[in-house]
Amino acid sequence: MSATQRHRIDNPADFGRVAVVMGGSSTERSVSLDSGRNVLAALQARGVDAHAVDGIPALLDALRVGRFARVFNILHGQHGGGEDGVLQGALEASNVPYTGSGVLGSALSMDKTRSKRVWQSQGLPTPAFMPLPRGADVQAAAQAIGFPLIVKPACEGSSVGVSRVFDASQLDQAVQLATQYPGDLLMETLIEGAELTVSILGRDVLPSIHIVPKAQFYDFNAKYVAEDTQYLCPGLEGEAEASLRALALQAFDALGCNGWGRVDVMRDRQGRNWLLEVNTAPGMTSHSLVPKAAAAAGIDYQELCWRVLETSFGPHAAGSSESRIPNPKSRDSNGGAQ
Ligand SMILES: Nc1ncnc2c1ncn2[C@@H]1O[C@H](COP(=O)(O)OP(=O)(O)O)[C@@H](O)[C@H]1O
Ligand SMILES: [Mg+2]
Numbered sequence: 001m002s003a004t005q006r007h008r009i010d011n012p013a014d015f016g017r018v019a020v021v022m023g024g025s026s027t028e029r030s031v032s033l034d035s036g037r038n039v040l041a042a043l044q045a046r047g048v049d050a051h052a053v054d055g056i057p058a059l060l061d062a063l064r065v066g067r068f069a070r071v072f073n074i075l076h077g078q079h080g081g082g083e084d085g086v087l088q089g090a091l092e093a094s095n096v097p098y099t100g101s102g103v104l105g106s107a108l109s110m111d112k113t114r115s116k117r118v119w120q121s122q123g124l125p126t127p128a129f130m131p132l133p134r135g136a137d138v139q140a141a142a143q144a145i146g147f148p149l150i151v152k153p154a155c156e157g158s159s160v161g162v163s164r165v166f167d168a169s170q171l172d173q174a175v176q177l178a179t180q181y182p183g184d185l186l187m188e189t190l191i192e193g194a195e196l197t198v199s200i201l202g203r204d205v206l207p208s209i210h211i212v213p214k215a216q217f218y219d220f221n222a223k224y225v226a227e228d229t230q231y232l233c234p235g236l237e238g239e240a241e242a243s244l245r246a247l248a249l250q251a252f253d254a255l256g257c258n259g260w261g262r263v264d265v266m267r268d269r270q271g272r273n274w275l276l277e278v279n280t281a282p283g284m285t286s287h288s289l290v291p292k293a294a295a296a297a298g299i300d301y302q303e304l305c306w307r308v309l310e311t312s313f314g315p316h317a318a319g320s321s322e323s324r325i326p327n328p329k330s331r332d333s334n335g336g337a338q
Contacts, residue, residue, distance in 0.1 A: 008310065
């Protein structure tokens with residue numbers, strides 16, 4: 001199979017016994033449990049011999065006694081969250097195939113600062129930024145970036161610890177909030193405009209979604225609780241949509257990702273796209289974005305879960321000799337002509 005082809009499975013028995021690993025110990029545990037329960041029900045409804053497993057230690061115990069043939073990873077986040085390369089390394093070492101990105105793509109995508117460095121090196125557009133290690137001079141960093149800016153933890157998700165900062169008086173509080181989460185912080189230019197996200201399934205890029213939160217930005221509440229966030233899909237039209245999708249796939253490839261994922265983008269008022277981050281095990285709750293994009297492409301939730309599970313036959317599947325080389329093509333700018 002080439003890396004560009006879908007590995008089609010028709011018979012659920014061909015997946016063998018599947019562990020749907022969810023929950024875990026990251027700050028996104030509850031979101032992951034919600035995602036995982038939905039995935040589990042969908043796979044079971046399609047006849048897959050799927051079982052819930054909570055967290056990495058329980059999964060490794062089960063694998064040691066040979067209970068599962070493959071893993072559907074729907075853990076979110078780092079530190080036991082299963083989205084940061086640690087689980088992927090353990091599964092590689094155990095020769096157990098799994099969904100989604102491998103060690104490198106997972107680890108790199110979890111770190112927003114390093115993701116941005118890779119994109120910059122390939123000429124892909126991402127907001128100007130300053131890494132903020134603990135104890136950094138935040139006022140000096142803010143002077144360098146200029147207001148308005150965003151402060152966020154470099155390695156979290158679900159918008160936890162993210163603040164918009166419009167002047168110097170709001171800076172300390174933003175830093176204090178982000179500091180409550182482990183790891184370094186990141187300060188970047190706040191892009192005012194439209195928030196878009198692009199889902200990737202295998203080598204297919206699904207229609208973008210334009211997110212219109214009622215709140216000021218797409219915070220935790222707008223993501224998982226509020227019923228008044230609007231989702232427009234496709235988010236753009238014609239050439240603008242096509243070039244956004246192409247950019248998302250370039251960004252995904254640049255980080256060595258594969259299988260499936262979601263690329264978050266801000267589009268400024270001049271129509272320029274700016275890459276924020278890649279999610280390698282994106283949410284699959286009833287509010288989540290990948291299921292909405294899949295539905296717009298005619299792929300229902302059960303079929304989506306099936307196709308994600310098929311990605312476990314991808315480049316890092318046990319016994320596979322395939323490897324992926326990130327696309328070296330670069331763009332010098334995203335231009336104003338979209
Ligand atoms: N540079 C930015 N400009 C404008 N809004 C931003 C920027 N960075 C983050 N945001 C807002 O914060 C949200 C969360 O940021 P993101 O970088 O996607 O981290 P995560 O989703 O992992 O928490 C985004 O969905 C967006 O609403
Ligand atoms: Mg995001």
